[in-house]
Amino acid sequence: MKAKTILISSLTILIAGCKHKNENSNKVYIEAGIARPLKKVALCCESRIPARFVGMTISVEPVLHNSPAAANHDHMVWIPAGTYLMGADNKQALPDEYPKHKVHVDGFWMDITEVTNAAFAKFVKATGYVTTAEKKPDWNVLKKQLPPGTPKPADSLLVAASLVFVPSKKPVSLDDYSQWWAWKKGASWKHPHGPGSNIVGKGNYPVVHISYFDAVAYCKWAGKRLPTEAEWEWAARGGLTNNIYPWGNENVNTGKPKANTWEGSFPYKNTLKDHFYGLAPVASFAANGYGLYDMAGNVWEWCADYYDYRYYGKLNPQGVSNPKGPAVSFDPDEPNAQKRVVRGGSFLCNESYCTGYRVARRMKTTEDSGMEHLGFRCVQNQ
Ligand SMILES: [Ca+2]
Secondary structure, X not given: OOHHHHHHHHHXXXXXXXXXXXXXXXXXXXXXXEEEEOXXXXXXXXXXXXXXXXXXXOOOOOOOOOOOOOOOOOOEEEEOOEEEEEOOOOOOOOHHHOOOEEEEXXXXXXXXXXXXXXXXXXXXXXXXXXXXXXXXXXXXXXXXXXXXXXXXXOOOOOOOEEEEEOOOOOOOOOOOHHHOEEEEEOOEOOEOOOOOXXXXXXXXXXXXXXXXXXXXXXXXXXXXXXXXXHHXXXXXXXXXXXXXXXOEOOOOOOOOOOOEOOOEEOOOEEOOOXXXXXXXXXXXXXXXXXXXXXXXXXXXXXXXXXXXXXXXXXXXXXXXXXXXXXXXXXXXXXXXXXXXXXXXXXXXXOOOOOOOOOOOOOEEEEOOOOEOOEEOOOEEOO
């Protein structure tokens, strides 16, 4: 196994583009230099999206040396309090979406769009903040989080970098995410597709390559916070009851485009029915019933909660109020990795295998993950 493949395998995992069922369960993959059986769902969307460093569990509260911006409700909408049934709505639901359970959430303010490049640039200008993707990984730190004996990758790979989407030229096995994700030196929020790309003229596009730490730092500065998973799903439903998508139940591919997704055959053929191959400017599609844009598709959005695939089953079946997620994360596919929930799907999600744009769809990734299709939006209590 080439060093680069080992690194990508150890740095990344899968995505937003994968089948519901992996038919090649007898294959193995290399993670951190160790061959492991490929589980039936191990490399599907439902299991995980790429992580920057597998098993790296850094819990670092961001420290800001500048005063926060004055809190206001500009560009936000009030989401009313309510009680709903959280979780699975249809047969595409994954095991971690069960059981469907009663949840009450208090009212809150929510950004009507994903945080944009323009907004993030203001934050960086005010604070001098440097994102995770812009920092060189420290091998002495990294190796402590990996299995003993994991070989050190080449110095040329231990650089400030992030994961960018590179389509294949033909159909490929959806088991091998390294065929469409590339560890690209210099990729960051300012260079979404690596050196040579930039965000000039794209102030109204969602900021991407944002780690959980980056998102929390921005929210703090803005006088806001990340939504809980329960708040996010309640808001995404937009006042509808037990519907599959933010717009209702009409299939994503039926009628006029309703979200920025991947149409065609992943990861090599995109029919562009929704007119966007990659990212779309925020609010390019109709808002949901609460006035929120892009709660489906465009970019995955960070939530505050740790991820535990068993979490719903541990809650009081009579109902819960303002749940804040489990005390610790647990993903059976990567039991040592500390993961947070991400929601909403991205421009890479496709009806045939990912369906990340369903309002009940859960996804998770390690806190240091930064990718070309991962962003966030904020909420506020009052
Ligand atoms: Ca699209």
